[in-house]
Amino acid sequence: MERLEHRACFGGWQDVYRHRSEVLGCDMSVAVYLPPQAESGAKLPVLYWLSGLTCTEQNFITKAGAQRYAAEHGIILVVPDTSPRGDDVPDAEGYDLGKGAGFYLNATQQPWASHYRMYDYIVDELPALVEAHFPASDARAISGHSMGGHGALLIALRNPGRYRSVSAFSPIVAPSQVPWGEKAFCAYLGQDREAWRQYDATALVADAGERLPLLVEQGGADEFLDTQLRPQLLRDACAAAGHPLQLRLRPGYDHSYYFIASFIGEHIAHHARAMA
Template sequence: MQRIEHRACFGGWQDVYRHRSQVLGCDMTLGVYLPPQAQDGARLPVLYWLSGLTCTEQNFITKAGAQRYAAEHGIILVAPDTSPRGDDVADAEGYDLGKGAGFYLNATQAPWAPHYRMYDYVVGELPALVEARFPASDARAISGHSMGGHGALVIALRNPGRYRSVSAFSPIVAPSQVPWGEKAFAAYLGQDRDAWLQYDATALVAGAGERLPLLVDQGDADEFLEPQLRPQLLRDACAAAGHPLQLRMQPGYDHSYYFIASFIGEHIAHHARALA
């Protein structure tokens, strides 16, 4: 791993690293915040953050203000990029497919399949790297925003016992039923809609192997609320399955990082209780 940024932050260090991903077949960057407790030699829990469409690792580490709360609770923050990158990585016109729009799945269709394996990267390769390279324990939590909220919910639901807690801001809860997801899934996974359901949180809750409580914050002034996010679908699915869900509709908030920054402290406290 090559460290390419190193900045003091709330008594700890906000770093950015570049590394070669064997899963994705390209170089990847990730933000790693080491709180001041990391200097004591203890193995600390890790919160993985998955960002949304068009983002890199920079959006979260520069806009969310999460480091303050991670320092208070002694939690390492890991924020990977949102897709594979590089000249030989397939791309598409528009912001919602290709680079910056990996959707945290394993693509099966050409030309995406060789590199677009963000699910395997986040679930396997990334934590193995983090736990080997940093003073990180195997106590993990996962969270994210929009496309990354979708990723966090799906990954937690599909991997019982791997994460102590999960939360999401403005997640795409039912990608198989909204335009963003339909476009991406058709390209990455093909036309078999049954194959899409393995990456749809509303479909996964019924068969979830554990009842890990879901914490979801959603702004009621979000411009994508009805066409793309539709949190009521997750509420209905959880009610039908008896799956614990705390869905908080936040009045006046939109889809931006102003929303995330307003509630990230509460989310990190939620994870800290589970990670203790």
């Protein structure tokens, strides 16, 4: 791993690394915050953060203010990019498909299938890299925003026992039923809607192998609330399946990082309790 950035932050270090991903077939950037407790040599719990459409690893580390809380609780933050990158990686017109829009799935359709395997990258390759190079324990949590909230929910639901906790800000809870998800799934996975279910949280809760509680934070003034996010679909699916869900609607808050920064401390505390 090649370190690109190294900045002192709340007694720890905010770093950014570049590494070769065999899964994605390209070089990837990933941000890692090491809290001051890392100096002790003890292995620390890890919170993986998955960002939303158009984002890189930079958005969360520069806008969310999460390092303060990670330092307080002794948690390593790992923030990957949102898609494969590079001249050989296919792209598309618009912000909601291609680079910056990996949707945390394994594409099966061309030209996407050879690079767009973000599910395998997040679940297997990246944690193996993190646990080999940093003082990281096997206590893991996962969270994210919007497209990344979708990724966090589906990855936790599909991997029972791998994560101690999961949360999401403004997640795309039912990508099979909203325009963002339908566009991406058609391109990456093809027309068979049955194949989409494995990447849709509202479908996955019915057969989840573990009743890991879901914490969802949603702004009441989110401009995408009724068209792309539709949290009531997850609420109804969880109620039908008996799956624990805490859905918190915050009046006045929108889809931006101002919303995330307002409540990220509560989420990190939630994950810290679960990983203690």
